[in-house]
Amino acid sequence: MSNIFDSHCHLVDIDSNELSVITEQLSNLSLLSVSKSIDDWDKTLELGRLFPNILPAIGIHPWFINESSVENHLGSLKSTIALTNSLSMIGEIGLDFDSKYIHSKEIQIHVFEYQVEVALRCGLGISIHCRKAFDEVRSVLGSHNVSRAIMHGFSGSYEQAKPFIGLGCKLGIGTQLLNKQSTKYERLVRQSPIESLVLETDAPYGKHGQNLSHYDRLMVIAKRIATIKQLDVAEVVDMTYASAKSIIRCE
Numbered sequence: 001m002s003n004i005f006d007s008h009c010h011l012v013d014i015d016s017n018e019l020s021v022i023t024e025q026l027s028n029l030s031l032l033s034v035s036k037s038i039d040d041w042d043k044t045l046e047l048g049r050l051f052p053n054i055l056p057a058i059g060i061h062p063w064f065i066n067e068s069s070v071e072n073h074l075g076s077l078k079s080t081i082a083l084t085n086s087l088s089m090i091g092e093i094g095l096d097f098d099s100k101y102i103h104s105k106e107i108q109i110h111v112f113e114y115q116v117e118v119a120l121r122c123g124l125g126i127s128i129h130c131r132k133a134f135d136e137v138r139s140v141l142g143s144h145n146v147s148r149a150i151m152h153g154f155s156g157s158y159e160q161a162k163p164f165i166g167l168g169c170k171l172g173i174g175t176q177l178l179n180k181q182s183t184k185y186e187r188l189v190r191q192s193p194i195e196s197l198v199l200e201t202d203a204p205y206g207k208h209g210q211n212l213s214h215y216d217r218l219m220v221i222a223k224r225i226a227t228i229k230q231l232d233v234a235e236v237v238d239m240t241y242a243s244a245k246s247i248i249r250c251e
């Protein structure tokens with residue numbers, strides 16, 4: 001088995017049976033486990049301490065911004081980072097301007113920018129959630145000269161991806177690719193350079209391939225990329241692994 005990298009999953013939300021299967025696969029599997037809110041941080045960091053190939057990321061996701069406590073939580077983010085030397089990334093953070101979340105647009109931008117600045121100060125990369133906010137995310141990344149970022153579950157077209165690729169960001173390619181109906185997503189993969197792609201399951205939230213083990217789910221995504229881009233699967237696994245490693249702190 002080759003070594004494969006899951007650049008985005010939520011291990012704290014995975015049930016304990018599945019988690020024990022994952023921990024048995026860790027000799028061939030590295031995972032970035034991201035957080036959604038302050039409630040996830042301790043458990044995520046703990047998993048990182050217990051298992052060498054589980055790499056922890058902490059941050060505040062735009063859906064989980066609580067306006068009354070967010071300043072406190074941002075302060076806690078800084079103090080938690082100061083107390084740990086094993087953090088691999090800041091995430092999942094970002095902007096979501098879907099109608100359900102647009103009411104918090106201003107505070108989302110503030111919280112996102114704050115966390116981007118924290119990441120830069122700590123020399124950490126960023127795992128980004130971006131929905132209906134491509135221009136705004138790009139402008140925050142551009143104005144802060146961010147290059148070490150992964151656009152998790154990137155859902156746009158290649159035209160929309162180009163400016164992010166130009167900044168040096170990677171695109172997280174997930175189980176959506178297993179839905180053969182999704183020709184738009186297939187086109188994104190075909191047109192983007194392989195050097196800009198990383199694999200992700202977004203487990204337990206990735207919609208397709210739920211019947212497969214974590215490792216196998218990543219392998220079938222890699223196989224689909226290989227077919228679309230007419231490459232060897234091993235090449236896809238190795239290149240996406242190297243790309244993830246270039247953004248995510250792994251020691």
Ligand SMILES: [Zn+2]
Binds near residue numbers: 008
């Ligand atoms: Zn996620």
